[in-house]
Amino acid sequence: MTGAPKLSVRGLTKSYDGMPVLERVELDVDTGAFCTIVGASGCGKSTFLRILLSQEHPTRGTILLDGHPLPDEPMPDRGIVFQKYSVFSHLTVAENLILASEFEKAPLSGRLFGRARMSALEGIDDLLMKIGLCAAKDKYPAQLSGGMQQRLAIAQALIKKPSILLLDEPFGALDPGIRLDMHELLLGLWEELGMTIFMVTHDIHEAFKLGTRLLVFDKIRHDPQAPEAYGATITYDLPLNGQSGKSQNQPGDIADALRPPVLAQTTITQIR
Numbered sequence: 001m002t003g004a005p006k007l008s009v010r011g012l013t014k015s016y017d018g019m020p021v022l023e024r025v026e027l028d029v030d031t032g033a034f035c036t037i038v039g040a041s042g043c044g045k046s047t048f049l050r051i052l053l054s055q056e057h058p059t060r061g062t063i064l065l066d067g068h069p070l071p072d073e074p075m076p077d078r079g080i081v082f083q084k085y086s087v088f089s090h091l092t093v094a095e096n097l098i099l100a101s102e103f104e105k106a107p108l109s110g111r112l113f114g115r116a117r118m119s120a121l122e123g124i125d126d127l128l129m130k131i132g133l134c135a136a137k138d139k140y141p142a143q144l145s146g147g148m149q150q151r152l153a154i155a156q157a158l159i160k161k162p163s164i165l166l167l168d169e170p171f172g173a174l175d176p177g178i179r180l181d182m183h184e185l186l187l188g189l190w191e192e193l194g195m196t197i198f199m200v201t202h203d204i205h206e207a208f209k210l211g212t213r214l215l216v217f218d219k220i221r222h223d224p225q226a227p228e229a230y231g232a233t234i235t236y237d238l239p240l241n242g243q244s245g246k247s248q249n250q251p252g253d254i255a256d257a258l259r260p261p262v263l264a265q266t267t268i269t270q271i272r
């Protein structure tokens, strides 16, 4: 790794009501990495993303962003996209995109008028072009397909030019063909904007295709009498080169390893 990492996580533990969800997570991520995150349902992947967004806070441990403690509140430097469309249904595509500017420039009313509004609307043209929604600028979300709504959600997350993009199963609700289009779109944006991406997915092939690094979350300790006694951590951290197909690891290897008994044995060995 060259220089200071973009993000550095040390001894991260997150508990709810005294029950650990994440335990002793350690991670350094370079600027521009595309980290795909997989793991069993309920193992804390979304919690991890919410902590990176500062929507949740660690119970223990530290997170440094560009060498400084992660701010306590979500900031424009980190954008997030969820699986279900998180856009405002009563606003058009353009209005959804200028909303952040409206609240920034008119915090009391949340509305811009006249020249200020025109200027905000002109400011989103480039983003609309990138995201392929120029023709839908004045449509409402209900008039858009699922893929288009998710494009809008991505555009919304990008409007403040975040250096970190957090994606929580962003394509999980889309048809396979649309997902492929979205992969192309996302890879193009990632390359052009140089963001560091963390993307949770349940699709191991998607994880291998898109990521430069695969993070597997799982529990390394299990108590059958008390399944919630232990939290998950990063049990596999694999460099990928999905775009050039040079990765030595293949989706099937991880899919095999994700079977619980094998994973438990393998990861304990690995952690030691």
Ligand SMILES: Nc1ncnc2c1ncn2[C@@H]1O[C@H](COP(=O)(O)OP(=O)(O)OP(=O)(O)O)[C@@H](O)[C@H]1O
Pocket: 016, 021, 039, 040, 041, 042, 043, 044, 045, 046, 047, 048
């Ligand atoms: N605010 C909360 N209060 C209490 N428990 C919570 C809270 N948020 C998450 N949890 C619990 O933390 C655990 C991890 O949840 P999380 O959503 O992070 O898992 P996940 O790996 O993203 O799951 P999935 O793949 O099913 O989306 C779950 O047991 C969940 O019930």
